[in-house]
Amino acid sequence: MQKYRLAIIGLGRMASTIDQEVINYPPVKLPYSIASSCQEIDRIELVAGADILSEKRSAFSSKWGVRALYQDYIEMITQEEPDIVAICTKGELHAEMAVQVAESGVKMIYLEKAIACSMDEADKVLEACRKNDVFLNTGVLRRFDSRYQIAKKWIDQGGIGDLQYGVHYAATSLLHGHIHAIDTLMYLMGDPRAIRVRGDLRPHGLLIEDNRLDSDPSSTYQIVFENGLEATTIPVGNWDFEVFGAEGTIKSSNNGMNWQLHQKTQITDRYTPFLDVEYPDPVHHSATVFCLEDLIDALETGRQTLGDIGIAHHATEICLAVAESHQQGGHWIDLPLKNRSLYIYHV
Secondary structure (H helix, E strand, C coil): CCCEEEEEECCCHHHHHHHHHCCCCCCCCCCCCHHHHHCCCCCEEEEEEECCCHHHHHHHHHHHCCCEEECCHHHHHHHHCCCEEEECCCHHHHHHHHHHHHHCCCCEEEECCCCCCCHHHHHHHHHHHHHCCCEEEECCHHHHCHHHHHHHHHHHCCCCCCEEEEEEECCCEHHHHHHHHHHHHHHHCCCCCEEEEEEEEECCCCCCECCEECCCCEEEEEEEECCCCEEEEECCCCCEEEEEECCEEEEEECCCCEEEEEEECCCCCCCCCEEEECCCCCCCCCHHHHHHHHHHHHHHHCCCCCCCHHHHHHHHHHHHHHHHHHHCCCCCEECCCCCCCCEECCC
């Protein structure tokens, strides 16, 4: 069995400490951080870390026993020659670092979400990954979660008939939050391509000055996909998702902890109510572990990763089109987005 060397850039929450935040939170299956997930995967060896802050390097070394610590991530890659690099820094650094890592010869990248703050940046990440044959997954982890995978299997097998509409329920920010919501809706609905987007940023009168926001605003959106499907978000709820089909619906509640499947049943010639269908209780695995293992399996088999750069790039474009719609008074925005320089900062 081949072992793959993994190095992390940015030694904070997702890299190391986030498990303690969710240890008693049922929707999340541990391990959650990159470092703790490496301990669960026989094929991965955590070999190095980089951070500009010495206190984070020291804390990471003490916690995980990693001795190869660097201030400069390029030096780390040169010296340690990792097979996988996990980029767990602030959002404003994601694109630049992803391009540098892809061009360094590393073939597998875990990139925290969102992949960029503008489409100019996202385009460069897409180009670098494709030019250098890099396999990439991002930190939008619901598509790697067994509960959402079972829901998608029901949908793919025709359990609710031909798809019609997807809904997300929660109030959240645009690039740090809705990148999750949009990616999950795309995943459940078969990763269709969006053709039109409109949305609104909160507060409603928020101004985008000089084509840039230095904060990540709350937002709502509507999406039209090329196959006639549509999706929207409702700014209330507990991170729930619902997909409607011609023959039924499937819905999560309590942030994916519980699921309901309803299928149309003929009662009389006039009435066809949706009735509850017994839903399997999935074996809940770590989404982070699955995400990292998916990278390796994709490399070894040559298939596309589950969160391929093309998917991540498109989800980012949808998010930024929401901001462009707001900037244009809530009008529909056709994709691809023309305003590639629109910049939304996110942590």
